[in-house]
Amino acid sequence: MKKILLLIACLSAASFLSVAQSAKAPANTPVKPADSSATKKPASKAKSYDQVITKDAKSKKGLFTTHQIGDKFYFEIPKKHLGKDMLLVSQIAKIPNGLGGGYVNAGTSSHEQLIVWEKFQEKILIKIKSYAAVAADSLPISLSVKANNYEPTLYMFDIETYSKDSSQVVIDITKFYNSDIPAMSGLDATLRETHKVKNLDASRSFIRSIKTFPLNIEVLQDFTYNASKPSATPYTETLSMQMNQSMILLPEKPMKPRLFDQRVGYFTQKQYDYSSEELKSDQKTYIQRWRLEPKDMAAYKRGELVEPIKPIVYYLDPATPVKLRKHMKKGVENWQKAFEVAGFKNAIICKDAPTAAEDPDFSPEDIRYSVIRYVASTTRNAIGPSVSDPRSGEIIESDIIWYHNHLRSYRNRFLLETGASNPNARTLDTREEDIGEMMEMVISHEVGHALGFPHNMGASSSYEVENYRKADFTNKEGISASIMDYARFNYIAQPGDQGVRYIRKMGPYDDYAVNWGYRVLPDAARPEDEVPTLDKWIEAKAGDPRFRFGNQGTTFDPSSQTEDVGSDPVRASTYAVKNLKYVAKNLADWTSKKTNDYEDLIELNDELLSTWSRYVGHVTTMVGGVYEQYAKPNQGISSYNPVPKASQQAAVNWLLANAFSNVDWLINKEVVTHHMAGYTDRIRSLQVSPLNRMLSLETFARLDNSGLTTLNNYKTIDLFQDLRGGIWSELASGKNIDQYRRNLQKAYIERLKALMTDQAPASTAGVPNGPARESYPVAQSDVRSIVRGELKALQASLALAKSKYADKEVRYHLDDCMERVNLILNPRK
Structure with a gap:
């Protein structure tokens, strides 16, 4: 039934x-089947166009037509733009004082994401799209890629109506831009927690303006939050800021990407390509770069310099002090020479921002404009971020951030690092020409980041140490092979070295890297077709240290360090410390005795201690150090080579003589008597840091590995014996043990105790064997055996030494050290 x-x-x-x-x-x-993209009449429940977009509407045409009716805003979206890739960039426009601790400011980009607008039934969706996994649409596997990379929906809108010809959909976007959406906010979870942000106050939040242009839309939001701990005016319990939301239509045809090669430094964009016929997905890594295309391809092929169709243009923030603008412009346009090596002339230009009369729509937050932002902040830094197309690595826009107080840090370092040999640096009123050149080079460095270049920390080790004392060499070559290194000043030149250059400049690596990444190869149809030519360019420079890229991320390569210059850290730091002693002796004469105030002396003396610590750190890296050289198999060279034994022993001896003893010159009595409490502990901390770094599991792991490639290697036991002999040298001689040595000796015992008793495995970060590094098995290695032997040897030396000292403080110290060693070897139950 x-x-x-x-x-x-x-x-x-x-x-x-x-x-x-x-x-x-x-x-x-x-x-006909239903077609969401086909032209059709709106559903019966929808209002007519005139009912929604009334005669009171203030309308503007652009990428989307925008309408404002009272306090409501509408987008009229052409159906042809549905499904098109767009970039949504969220950028801080105005910010309260103190928010983010100095590195969050007007111009900071908080989010960057690729979006598409889609129609589903009578709704419009914003989907966040990813190109992390891709496959050719023609292949069946593309279905799986889409199914396993489903895109999140950022927001959903009701369709209010359709245009009169039904070619466009109209949505109300008021609530979207008035809402506190995490994916578009300038406040991340940390900032919300720090300032105890409760919620967005809708009654005090609004859309300030919406501007539409042919390829982009700019929305300025005014947001006020209820926050119990705002960064400014705490009694108000209010945090207000402005956000700019830029949405730009990406090119229909992405720029042809260029495959990354780790032998040349570039920021990158990664994809997993499932179109490969191999038995796995291909990870493809593309470099980030601007789209530069010759106006005259025929002339370009003939080797003539050709202007690009669209040059890279930077605008100066109107807030930039007038006297600094020429230096900023020069810093940007220093890169023109490098682009000429790649075949382009006038490829990068810097202009003053247009006035309101010249362009009333100009805004530094507008994604069409790259701007050097001048930020009123006490932060001493500058940064060069950029926005790129995730499909191809094409850089769309960048904002260089210059913080107002940054030049003070350069004045201080100029005095400390070059004052011994450079009379022009021995002042608090640095010459304008020197300050201007420093600023110019900082801007060049930050523009380099915005062009796609990361730090190249290997560039400053390209030149022999003695060359830094020669005027002809330094004036021609500068102090580093690249502006992208942290090599700021020539701290090696000695008193009496005449005419040497002290301030960094662009180098040969910069020309080489621009040519490698930006030269157009018109006959290559695919990125893979470019590789043979790109490889030849690299191999032609192989063996010349000026064209080597040194990764900033290494902690073990003494030829790839921050803030260093010269190919030999021991020799360079010997000169550097000699200069710093001269500066320390004269620092009061150059500061407080001129100003009748201790502020600058105290500030500079604190930085002097940090400078000394840097020089010590450069030598410390030699111990257990490994030279890293990126290479392909056909080059026939080793990627990792341990620092030779003799060089490591020389580094340890230098540290024993310059870091672990003879530090009295660091004590500035005028500072101690007028300001600095805890000075002794500061010295202790600066000495203990390199000691612990040498006696780390990371160092032991590298020393172990070095024995696999060479028989005459510096071993862990060599390191322990050298350190014990040096740090405890007084025990054999009966020489007085001052407070700094006593502190260091106790720190030595405490470090050995940690190696003997710590149960938790320590990370071996810095071991050059790939990212998947296991924890160093200290309990199963020779380390504890060596430590036990060294403690017993120290125990015997302490027992013999006690009778040599009449000083009660020293005797107590030795008794304490003996008891500490005994407890490590024979812990109490």
Whole structure:
């Protein structure tokens, strides 16, 4: 019976559908399937266009037509733009004082994401799209890629109406831009927690403006939050800021990407390509770069310099002090020479921002403009971020951030690092020409980041140490092979070295890297077709240290360090410390005795201690150090080579003589008597840091590995024996043990105790064997055996030494050290 009733129901339904279809269309006329993108009349429930977009609307045409009616805003979206890739960039426009601790400011980009607008039934969705995994649409696997990379929906809108010709959909975007959406906010979870942000106050938040242009839309939001700990005016419990939301239509045809090669430094964009016929997905890594295309390709092929179709243009923030603008412009346009090596002239230009009369729509937050932002902040830094197309690595826009107080840090370092040999640096009133050149080079460095270049920390080790004392060499080559290194000043030149250059400049690596990444290869149809030519360019420079890229991320390569210059850290730091002693002796004469105030002296003396610590750190890296050289198999060279034994022993001896003893010169009595409490502990901390770094599991792991490639290697036991002999040298001689040495000796015992007793495995970060590094098995290694032997040897030396000292403080120290060693070897139950 049930089957009969079911059959009747089905026949009735079929009959109903047949009647309905015949009523809608003549016989034999096929019924078209629903098509969300086809032109059609709006659904009956939708209002007419004139009912939504009334005569009171203030309308502007652009990428989307925008309408404002009272406090409501509408987008009129052409259907042709549905499904098109767009970039949504959220940028801080105005910010309260103190928010983010100095590195969050006007111009900071908080979010950057690729979006598409899609129609689903009578809704419009914003989907966040990813190109992390891709496959050719023609391949079946593309279905799986889409299924396993489903895109999140950022927001959903009701369709309010359609344009009169039905080619555009109209949505109300007021709530979207008035809402506190995490994916577009300038406040991340940390900032919200720090300032105890409760919620967005809708009554005090609003859309300030919406501007539409042919390829982009700019929305300025004014947001006020209830926050119990705002960064400024705490009594108000209010945090207000402005956000700019830039949405730009990406090119229909992405720029042809260029495959990354780790032998040349570039920021990158990664994809997993499932189109490969190999037995795995291909990870493809593309460099980030601007789209530079020759105006005259025929002339370009002939080797002539050609202007690009669209040059890279930077605008100066109107807030930039007038006297600094020429230096900023020069810093940007220093890169023109490098682009000429790649075949382009006038490829990068810097201009003043247009006035309101010249362009009333100009805004530093507008994604069409790259701007050097001048930020009123006490932060001493500058940064060069950029926005790029995730499909190809094409850089779309960048904002260089210059913080107002940054030049003070350069004045201080100029005095400390070059004052011994450079009379022009021995002042608090640095010459304008020197300050201007420093600023110019900082801007060049930050523009380099915005062009796609990361730090190249290997560039400053390209030149022999003695060359830094020669005027002809330094004036021609500078102090580093690249502006992208942290080599700021020539701290090696000695008093009496005449005419040397002290301030960094652009180098040969910069020309080389621009040519490698930006030169157009018109005959290469695919990125893979470019690789043979790109490889030849690299191999032609192989063996020349000026063209080597040194990764900033290494902690073990003494030829790839921050803030260093010269190919030999021991020799360079010897000169550097000698200079710093001269500066320390004269620092009061150059500061407080001139100003009758201790502020600058105290500030500079604190930085002097940090400078000394840097020089010590450069030598410390030699111990357990490994030279890293990126290479392909056909080059026939080793990627990792341990620092030779003799060089490591020389580094340890230098540290024993310059870091672990003879530090009295660091004590500035004028500072101690007028300001600095805890000075002794500061020295202790600066000495203990390199000691612990040498006696780390990371160092032991590298020393172990070095024995696999060479027989005459510096071993862990060599390090322990050298350190014990040096740090405890007084025990054999009976020489006085001052407070700094006593502190260091106790720190040595505490470090050995940690190696003997710590149960938790320590990370071996810095071991050059790939990212998947296991924890160093200290309990199963020779380390504890060596430590036990060294403690017993120290125990015997302490027992013999006690009778040599009459000083009660020293005797107590030795008794304490003996007891500490005994407790490590024979812990109490």
